[in-house]
Amino acid sequence: MELLARAMWGPAAPGLRVLPSSAAELLTALRAPARLGAHLRAVHDVAWRLTGWLGGAYPGLRFDRRAVLFGAATHDIGKVLHPEELSGPGSRHEDAGRWLLLAAGVDPRLARFAGSHGRWDAPGARLEDLLVAVADKVWKANRVPDLEYLVVQRLVVVSGQEPWTAFLTLDGQLDALAAGAGGRLAYQNGFPIAVG
Template identity: 60%
Template sequence: MASPLLSRALTASGEPPLRPLPAEVAALLLELDAPPRLAAHLRAVHDVAHRLVEWLERWHPGLAVDREAVLFGAATHDIGKIRHPAELSGPGSLHEEAGRELLLAHGTAPDLARFAATHASWTLPGTSLEELLVSTADKVWKNKRLPELEDLLLERLVVASGRERWEEYLALDELLTALGDGAEERLAFQGAFPA
């Protein structure tokens, strides 16, 4: 039976309100009795990813992006911290491959489980747009801006749109700044739950 704090982390609205995780992800977190702080963190990143994808669909309506993959990836990117709980409050990368393996063991398709292993590896050759979006959401939820990551995303947008780089930069920067403005509230939501 899941703890009441885990249930609250999965259902409390938050301030600002956070979208719920996909039902299959919430069920898996309950089944695995995930740390409440992890569930709160996954909701914060998932919510930011949702807003990134909504913006992308408005700003680049013709761009092919797998919306559901991005949202699932954001909702599960750190699930390996169930096996490596010290990484909830400290550095480490053991959770990345552990997360992919955990998802695969619970029936997740490999193309969706990959996000757990790739969310911190955006410079690898062949990184997809969806992986860049999950990585971006995982940084900007706490108002962390990484120029290297943002440049990779920006280049994809320039190629897709044919717009000038400066125009794409201004639009992306405006979005990421707006997303970063809610970081304090998201951090407070996450911090309200024990690791």
């Protein structure tokens, strides 16, 4: 568990913020692999930066920043039960994660991110769901135009900007966030998948 604690709170070369204590306590109780702690820390950091920027650049945009940050810090918690998905594809962790969070007493409004981060294109997806999904992509410099377009639509509504202006503004910020992907990937991959 020492490795997990270091992944969540220890010094990080890319200057990643530590995980919130609520997420760290859940990961510790579940005996999560250190790599999962490092991954969630990286995604949480990107979500923190993204939501901070959005709050300043688009003050009329209403979203629950605390919910986004919790969602980013716990979205893959189901990989505790499906560790093979830490190094390979799969979506079994999504429903498993939601179940784990609900079983731990997490509010369903927050537990939903474990499933919604992979289903951001579902009808009724909230802005918070989109932002967790964007952070989960951009942390490793993966850009998903359809996902980003859904965020741009929300920015247009609150700002009155032309869509291309909102797109260029968001695109510039996401490019800046994606630029740190190499350091975040190296940090994550410096931790083992096996619990130890």
